[in-house]
Amino acid sequence: MNIHEYQAKQLFEKFGVASPRGIVASTAEEAGKAAREIGGPGLVVKAQVHAGGRGKGTFKNGFKGGVHVVDTPEQAEEIAGQMLGQTLVTHQTGPEGKLVSKVLIAKAVDITKEYYFAILFDRVSSNHAIIASTEGGMNIEEVAEKTPEKITKEFINPALGLQPYQCRKVAASLGLQGPLANQAVKLFSALWNLYLKADCSLVEINPLAITTDGQVVALDAKFNFDDNALYRQKDVTAMRDTTEEDPREVAASEFGLNYIGLDGNIACLVNGAGLAMSTMDIIKFHGGEPANFLDVGGGATKEQVTAAFKIILGDPKVEGILVNIFGGIMDCDIIANGIIAAAKEVSLTIPLVVRLEGNNVEAGKATLAASGLKITSASDLTDAAQKIVAAVKAA
Numbered sequence: 561m562n563i564h565e566y567q568a569k570q571l572f573e574k575f576g577v578a579s580p581r582g583i584v585a586s587t588a589e590e591a592g593k594a595a596r597e598i599g600g601p602g603l604v605v606k607a608q609v610h611a612g613g614r615g616k617g618t619f620k621n622g623f624k625g626g627v628h629v630v631d632t633p634e635q636a637e638e639i640a641g642q643m644l645g646q647t648l649v650t651h652q653t654g655p656e657g658k659l660v661s662k663v664l665i666a667k668a669v670d671i672t673k674e675y676y677f678a679i680l681f682d683r684v685s686s687n688h689a690i691i692a693s694t695e696g697g698m699n700i701e702e703v704a705e706k707t708p709e710k711i712t713k714e715f716i717n718p719a720l721g722l723q724p725y726q727c728r729k730v731a732a733s734l735g736l737q738g739p740l741a742n743q744a745v746k747l748f749s750a751l752w753n754l755y756l757k758a759d760c761s762l763v764e765i766n767p768l769a770i771t772t773d774g775q776v777v778a779l780d781a782k783f784n785f786d787d788n789a790l791y792r793q794k795d796v797t798a799m800r801d802t803t804e805e806d807p808r809e810v811a812a813s814e815f816g817l818n819y820i821g822l823d824g825n826i827a828c829l830v831n832g833a834g835l836a837m838s839t840m841d842i843i844k845f846h847g848g849e850p851a852n853f854l855d856v857g858g859g860a861t862k863e864q865v866t867a868a869f870k871i872i873l874g875d876p877k878v879e880g881i882l883v884n885i886f887g888g889i890m891d892c893d894i895i896a897n898g899i900i901a902a903a904k905e906v907s908l909t910i911p912l913v914v915r916l917e918g919n920n921v922e923a924g925k926a927t928l929a930a931s932g933l934k935i936t937s938a939s940d941l942t943d944a945a946q947k948i949v950a951a952v953k954a955a
């Protein structure tokens with residue numbers, strides 16, 4: 561799960577991470593009011609979308625930039641009016657862009673230098689890691705590729721936590737000394753505390769800035785949270801903005817389905833994440849393109865299977881469905897009945913190939929055959945993939 565920058569600021573405040581004051585606004589008037597409250601001169605208006613690269617982005621109506629530094633509250637109000645209700649396209653949004661329905665009005669600071677700072681979960685080393693660089697405000701992937709020596713990596717042992725010496729080491733690697741280093745160390749440990757307590761998997765500050773009056777402040781914030789920990793993060797969960805998410809994934813999460821939308825035309829309905837991935841691989845191997853990853857879980861109910869069918873068919877790109885179920889705990893006959901009920905309820909018209917295996921499979925196959933529906937039965941994974949790819953090509 562992700563959150564907006566203005567929500568990240570609320571977490572910054574709670575955990576004592578230094579960052580310029582900001583107020584969120586949904587209308588130009590609200591933005592004007594917020595700007596007067598914060599007070600000029602020196603304000604920044606920032607489009608609130610779940611994507612980076614806003615500063616260099618362009619709105620579909622031609623208006624340039626999702627981040628504007630202005631002098632007066634009047635200018636802030638005017639810029640907010642230009643952004644709100646418009647679609648911002650950045651290198652992270654894809655060509656369809658993202659609708660801006662909120663802007664953040666924040667105090668602008670005079671920047672001397674921008675740094676990159678992130679804490680993330682490093683799966684390779686099974687540690688948390690700090691990634692920091694003097695090349696802030698830029699695309700960090702590009703820095704990593706072209707000038708890897710400008711990136712500092714500091715691993716944090718999860719049992720020990722971030723140690724003060726490590727904060728000092730990172731600050732020194734950024735060339736910070738004296739009071740600036742002290743402030744940076746304080747900010748790093750506050751951020752670590754936040755990262756840990758809020759169950760983040762990523763906190764990225766790009767840029768972390770030094771101001772002309774000698775302050776170290778976080779000017780941007782990108783957060784990722786561990787979805788498996790959301791049950792104990794009520795405050796964070798309340799920040800979820802489903803309008804920023806793929807509507808198919810939102811619907812799936814309501815039914816406890818693990819769904820990820822993809823670009824192909826063959827929908828997959830599978831139990832088990834490993835089997836779901838193998839199914840996508842084998843579709844691709846036989847010349848098809850999967851439309852989604854979908855794991856209905858080990859004990860899927862008829863309601864879940866029906867919901868899964870509806871989500872799949874809600875995607876206009878889908879031209880065929882491959883159901884691949886291994887009845888380990890599940891009874892194949894129950895699944896067969898679920899598929900039939902779902903197919904009838906959604907009046908299925910596109911090709912459906914079903915591969916069932918495992919517990920009570922013969923009864924399941926007989927149920928499908930007796931249903932009178934146009935369901936193609938497959939004997940194994942290869943057979944299933946070949947049949948659905950052929951059916952979609954023929955349609």
Ligand code: ADP
Binds near residue numbers: 667669671767
């Ligand atoms: P994005 O990464 O989406 O483009 P940022 O929040 O990083 O958005 O803003 C882009 C740039 O705008 C920053 O690199 C910084 O130079 C400038 N900026 C952002 N916030 C402020 C602020 N409060 N005061 C002054 N400049 C800012």
Ligand code: MG
Binds near residue numbers: 612613697766767
């Ligand atoms: Mg940024």
